Amino acid sequence: MLDNAVPASPPDVPSQESDLAMKHKVLLFVGLLAGCAARTPAPVPVTPINYQAPDTGPLATLQIRSNQVAGVGVFSSFADQRVCKGTRVITSTKASQNQLKASTALRADEPASLWFTYVAPGNRPCNVALTFKPLKDKNYLVFAAVSELRCALAVQDISDPSNPKLEPTQFGRTFVATATWDSALCVAADVDAQLAKPRKPNLSGLKMDDLKALLPTAPAADSGK
Amino acid sequence: MNMRKLLSCLCLALLCCGEANALEPDQLFKLISPSVWLVRTFDADGLPLGSGSAVVIRAHKLITNCHVLGKASSFSLVKERVSYKGVLEEVDIERDFCLIAVADERFDAPVVKLTDSDHLSVGQRVVTLGNPRALEMTLSDGLISRLQKNDEEQLEAIQTSAPFSPGSSGGGLFDMEGRLIGITQRISVSTGSQNLNFALPINWLRDLPARSKAQLDEYHSAAKGGAAK
Numbered sequence: 203m204l205d206n207a208v209p210a211s212p213p214d215v216p217s218q219e220s221d222l223a224m225k226h227k228v229l230l231f232v233g234l235l236a237g238c239a240a241r242t243p244a245p246v247p248v249t250p251i252n253y254q255a256p257d258t259g260p261l262a263t264l265q266i267r268s269n270q271v272a273g274v275g276v277f278s279s280f281a282d283q284r285v286c287k288g289t290r291v292i293t294s295t296k297a298s299q300n301q302l303k304a305s306t307a308l309r310a311d312e313p314a315s316l317w318f319t320y321v322a323p324g325n326r327p328c329n330v331a332l333t334f335k336p337l338k339d340k341n342y343l344v345f346a347a348v349s350e351l352r353c354a355l356a357v358q359d360i361s362d363p364s365n366p367k368l369e370p371t372q373f374g375r376t377f378v379a380t381a382t383w384d385s386a387l388c389v390a391a392d393v394d395a396q397l398a399k400p401r402k403p404n405l406s407g408l409k410m411d412d413l414k415a416l417l418p419t420a421p422a423a424d425s426g427k
Numbered sequence: 428m429n430m431r432k433l434l435s436c437l438c439l440a441l442l443c444c445g446e447a448n449a450l451e452p453d454q455l456f457k458l459i460s461p462s463v464w465l466v467r468t469f470d471a472d473g474l475p476l477g478s479g480s481a482v483v484i485r486a487h488k489l490i491t492n493c494h495v496l497g498k499a500s501s502f503s504l505v506k507e508r509v510s511y512k513g514v515l516e517e518v519d520i521e522r523d524f525c526l527i528a529v530a531d532e533r534f535d536a537p538v539v540k541l542t543d544s545d546h547l548s549v550g551q552r553v554v555t556l557g558n559p560r561a562l563e564m565t566l567s568d569g570l571i572s573r574l575q576k577n578d579e580e581q582l583e584a585i586q587t588s589a590p591f592s593p594g595s596s597g598g599g600l601f602d603m604e605g606r607l608i609g610i611t612q613r614i615s616v617s618t619g620s621q622n623l624n625f626a627l628p629i630n631w632l633r634d635l636p637a638r639s640k641a642q643l644d645e646y647h648s649a650a651k652g653g654a655a656k
Contacts, residue, residue, distance in 0.1 A: 402521045403521060404520060404521050405521065405522055405523035405612065405613075405627070406492065406493040406494045406497070406520045406521070406522075406523035407494055407497075408493055408494055408497045408520045408523075409520070410518070410520060410642065410643075410646040412497045412498050413493065413496055413497065413499075413515065413518060413520070413525075415471070415499065415500040415501070416496055416499060416500070416501075416502070416514075416515040417515060417518065417643070417646075418515070418516070418643065
């Protein structure tokens with residue numbers, strides 16, 4: 203994009219600047235994982251649970267990568283993939299020298315939700331989550347891209363490494379503003395409908411609401427042109 | 428020998444014909460500049476929000492990138508200190524194509540010629556005209572560097588070495604005859620990228636009415652559904 207809206211991420215891939223409602227929680231969470239207790243408020247009675255990769259049933263492979271970052275990024279999935287409840291930590295930048303680098307397995311043919319949360323000293327934390335539907339025996343790459351202004355998450359199907367494709371089923375999740383550790387992080391969505399809906403690239407990076415003040419008040423009448 | 432000379436002459440003549448209608452950049456500028464406008468957007472308080480470009484493709488109708496208009500409450504088309512209020516008429520946010528209209532009868536900007544963007548060639552010379560950083564009517568030139576196609580071999584983007592900058596969005600990418608081939612849309616800003624600029628194929632204009640109607644219908648019906656809950 204060249205102007206007002208500048209999504210640096212690939213089209214239709216969730217990216218999010220800071221979510222202030224999540225700030226406190228993220229700091230606590232990251233603090234716990236990173237062991238930087240000095241900067242965090244009182245400990246929360248939550249122990250991160252690690253993700254247990256499935257080893258039976260139809261499976262897909264997930265490669266996890268990020269760019270090199272100065273702060274701490276944590277990459278997780280969930281016990282309940284539909285509403286992002288029950289965080290399961292897969293890896294963190296701390297575990298891989300400031301760059302996510304891990305591989306795991308996902309259950310194929312059912313929704314998989316992924317959450318990346320990132321904080322760096324002096325920067326606002328950012329959170330981004332998506333859901334997609336991995337297919338059996340496919341190989342996926344999820345890349346977390348962090349810049350000073352934003353972070354973004356995108357899944358590619360890299361089953362054919364010479365022809366990586368943006369995963370068409372992925373869709374961004376909206377966080378519940380009042381989420382707690384015990385509640386769902388993602389706003390409820392008709393996940394099955396979203397996954398079934400073919401993802402169309404969105405070159406503008408806009409939602410229709412971003413043009414709300416300018417839109418015709420009703421759909422343009424078919425004038426037979 | 429004579430035959431060889433004749434063939435050479437014919438080849439030369441053909442090559443010359445290819446360039447026969449090509450204009451010099453200053454001629455091009457004179458031809459297309461009345462049709463390229465600065466878009467200024469404003470927030471709900473009427474304060475300046477951003478700027479971009481737009482190209483007159485029919486009488487009183489201009490094409491621009493939707494992202495130029497994002498978050499705006501109103502916008503104007505500006506040229507040489509003359510300003511006209513614009514209205515958003517058709518929207519394709521997926522392709523970042525927005526058609527805007529100027530109702531004011533005094534708006535008599537000439538319409539540009541369009542070309543068939545399915546018949547472009549890598550290496551073809553092009554110029555871009557827009558308002559980068561609100562610097563009105565900035566002309567640059569370059570080549571078509573690459574034609575980006577999807578799996579169905581449909582053109583998705585025209586990559587060019589003609590430089591774009593913020594504010595160029597919605598401006599025109601023209602062939603050397605002054606025909607509009609694309610709408611300048613984005614640049615690659617990845618580390619190490621140099622002069623990787625992308626325009627949207629002008630043939631997408633043909634699909635705009637139907638795609639706009641579908642997207643607006645979906646939006647309005649979703650809004651109605653939400654309101655009913």
